[in-house]
Amino acid sequence: MAPADVTATTVRHLDEHTGAAVRLDGWVYNSRSSGKLGFLMLRDGTGIVQCVLSKKDVGEEAFAVFEGLTQESSLSVWGTVQQDDRAPGGYEIHADGLTLHQLAENYPITPKEHGTAFLMDHRHLWLRSRRQHAIMLVRHEIIRAIRDFLDSNDFILVDTPIITPNAVEGTTTLFGLDYFDRSAFLTQSGQLYNEANAMALRNVYCFGPTFRAEKSKTRRHLTEFWMVEPEMAYCDLEGNMQWAEKLVASVVQRVLEVNGEQLKVLERNLPPLEAIKVPFPRMSYTEAVELLNGKGVDFEWGGDFGGGDETIISETSDQPILVHRFPAAIKAFYMKLDADDPRQALGMDILAPEGYGEIVGGGQREEDLDKLLKRLREENLSEETYQWYLDLRRYGSVPHSGFGMGIERVVAWICGLPHVRETIAFPRMINRVEP
RNA sequence: UCCGGAGUAGCUCAAUUGGUAGAGCGGGUGGCUGUUAACCACUAGGUUGGGGGUUCGAGUCCCUCCUCCGGAGCCA
Numbered sequence: 001m002a003p004a005d006v007t008a009t010t011v012r013h014l015d016e017h018t019g020a021a022v023r024l025d026g027w028v029y030n031s032r033s034s035g036k037l038g039f040l041m042l043r044d045g046t047g048i049v050q051c052v053l054s055k056k057d058v059g060e061e062a063f064a065v066f067e068g069l070t071q072e073s074s075l076s077v078w079g080t081v082q083q084d085d086r087a088p089g090g091y092e093i094h095a096d097g098l099t100l101h102q103l104a105e106n107y108p109i110t111p112k113e114h115g116t117a118f119l120m121d122h123r124h125l126w127l128r129s130r131r132q133h134a135i136m137l138v139r140h141e142i143i144r145a146i147r148d149f150l151d152s153n154d155f156i157l158v159d160t161p162i163i164t165p166n167a168v169e170g171t172t173t174l175f176g177l178d179y180f181d182r183s184a185f186l187t188q189s190g191q192l193y194n195e196a197n198a199m200a201l202r203n204v205y206c207f208g209p210t211f212r213a214e215k216s217k218t219r220r221h222l223t224e225f226w227m228v229e230p231e232m233a234y235c236d237l238e239g240n241m242q243w244a245e246k247l248v249a250s251v252v253q254r255v256l257e258v259n260g261e262q263l264k265v266l267e268r269n270l271p272p273l274e275a276i277k278v279p280f281p282r283m284s285y286t287e288a289v290e291l292l293n294g295k296g297v298d299f300e301w302g303g304d305f306g307g308g309d310e311t312i313i314s315e316t317s318d319q320p321i322l323v324h325r326f327p328a329a330i331k332a333f334y335m336k337l338d339a340d341d342p343r344q345a346l347g348m349d350i351l352a353p354e355g356y357g358e359i360v361g362g363g364q365r366e367e368d369l370d371k372l373l374k375r376l377r378e379e380n381l382s383e384e385t386y387q388w389y390l391d392l393r394r395y396g397s398v399p400h401s402g403f404g405m406g407i408e409r410v411v412a413w414i415c416g417l418p419h420v421r422e423t424i425a426f427p428r429m430i431n432r433v434e435p
Numbered sequence: 436u437c438c439g440g441a442g443u444a445g446c447u448c449a450a451u452u453g454g455u456a457g458a459g460c461g462g463g464u465g466g467c468u469g470u471u472a473a474c475c476a477c478u479a480g481g482u483u484g485g486g487g488g489u490u491c492g493a494g495u496c497c498c499u500c501c502u503c504c505g506g507a508g509c510c511a
Contacts, residue, residue, distance in 0.1 A: 030471095030472075032469095032470050032471075032473050032474090033467085033468095033470085033473090034467050034468055034469075034470065034473080034474085035466070035467040035468060036467085036468050037467090037468035037469065037470080038468095038470090039469075039470045039471080039473085041471090050470085050471085052469075052470090054468065055468085056468090070462095071461090084469095086469060086470080086471080087469095087471090088471065106445080106461075106462060107461085108445070108446075108461090109446085110445085110446060110447095110460060110461045110472090111460080111461085111472045112446070112447065112459080112460045112461075112472070113446080113447050113448095113460090114446060114447070115446085115447075115503090115504085116503095116504075117502090117503055117504070118446070118447090173509085188510095189511090210511080212509090212510070212511085214508095214509055214510070215436070215508090215509090216508085216509065216510070217504090217505080217506080217507090218505085218506070218507085218508095218509095218510095219505085219506095220510080220511080221509085221510070221511090222511095225511070226511095227511060304509085304510090306507080306508080307506090307507085349511090357511095358510075358511060359511070360511075361510080361511060404511060405511070406510090406511030407511085408511080409511060410511090420511095431502090431503075431504095
């Protein structure tokens with residue numbers, strides 16, 4: 001056991017203890033030995049530090065324990081914190097002793113290369129690696145930045161239900177569920193409820209898991225993902241776009257301020273992130289179609305953009321691009337039609353740069369009861385199930401707007417990851433519900 | 436669902452025209468007082484994804500099934 005006068009701390013706070021005796025509780029990341037001198041890379045969840053053990057300092061017995069350590073064994077080490085340029089990270093512990101908590105069995109993830117399928121099968125252990133650790137820290141900071149931005153702008157967090165009776169958008173596939181002898185679904189968006197909440201609390205947001213039973217097999221899709229959805233009363237499309245771009249820019253700024261170390265671990269190229277600033281360039285759907293046609297792409301007005309189309313649009317700027325005013329036919333029934341051209345709806349998407357594509361989608365909602373009813377009927381949706389939603393247009397209807405931002409896509413973009421599966425601790429995909 | 440690619444040791448991969456399945460890492464044993472994915476020596480480890488076929492002989496050729504990866508559609 002460590003002497004009583006030794007302070008327990010974490011790797012994150014080592015710089016506050018230079019020259020002092022501390023105890024660290026953690027796991028073996030790696031270890032090396034040159035006979036009577038041992039090097040132990042200790043991981044404690046906040047960071048990794050090198051501990052130096054000499055046989056003459058720790059004694060025969062403790063040194064024998066060190067020599068028997070396996071990767072990921074849990075232990076406590078105590079000793080003196082010293083600055084040393086030879087140590088990764090600049091600090092190291094000159095150990096006085098150690099206590100083993102559990103000797104780990106042969107650890108499957110070795111300090112060599114592995115394929116993603118193997119790593120995903122061992123996701124519960126993979127999370128301990130330096131790279132995954134960095135991603136989780138950035139994800140945490142992104143979520144915190146989102147909440148800080150919205151909270152400090154008088155948005156109220158109101159949670160919306162995960163179990164819902166009907167589809168928000170008719171087209172998308174939902175996970176069904178048996179709900180006491182009737183059917184129900186896992187939500188694909190909190191938006192309809194957000195609209196009710198906005199009429200009660202003005203500017204609101206929900207932040208929770210979202211489910212889509214689409215058989216998508218791409219680097220941008222999960223079946224369970226997290227989305228933040230702000231919804232603003234008395235807000236039009238232009239106001240909506242301004243909120244969205246300010247949110248995105250503030251999140252990027254925060255990660256640059258806080259997560260320099262993590263971005264370095266991830267080898268993220270910083271200049272493209274440092275360049276992000278409001279206002280983002282705007283491009284109407286019609287302008288985007290003209291752009292595509294000008295580039296020789298065979299694309300007719302009225303269709304939806306594919307991944308390749310989005311890339312071409314993205315490449316016109318090193319900023320995220322706000323694409324707005326889409327054909328009404330490809331958008332949801334609740335989207336407000338453009339008074340200047342009723343063929344198009346007041347929707348907007350934000351396309352992230354560097355090929356990351358859509359990270360935000362939203363728009364102005366239809367606040368007129370008759371127009372909304374007409375759209376409902378055109379889409380063959382049940383008026384009965386939407387009665388409560390229609391009530392919002394009967395009792396003090398106002399212009400309002402909102403958007404959803406996909407957390408995993410934002411994390412993938414900011415971290416520079418090739419696939420969203422690494423942006424969440426336990427990804428759910430078409431071929432994976434385990435671990 | 437469609438198109439393309441891949442399944443060989445615990446992991447990452449190699450194996451010439453069809454001719455004795457190998458290496459590195461990890462594991463085990465021993466050595467080393469400043470290592471940086473440490474290094475050195477020795478050692479154990481295989482139904483080559485499953486099934487069927489061609490052949491004197493199949494990891495290699497043919498058929499079939501399974502799984503995974505990438506892309507498309509759809510979307511955040």
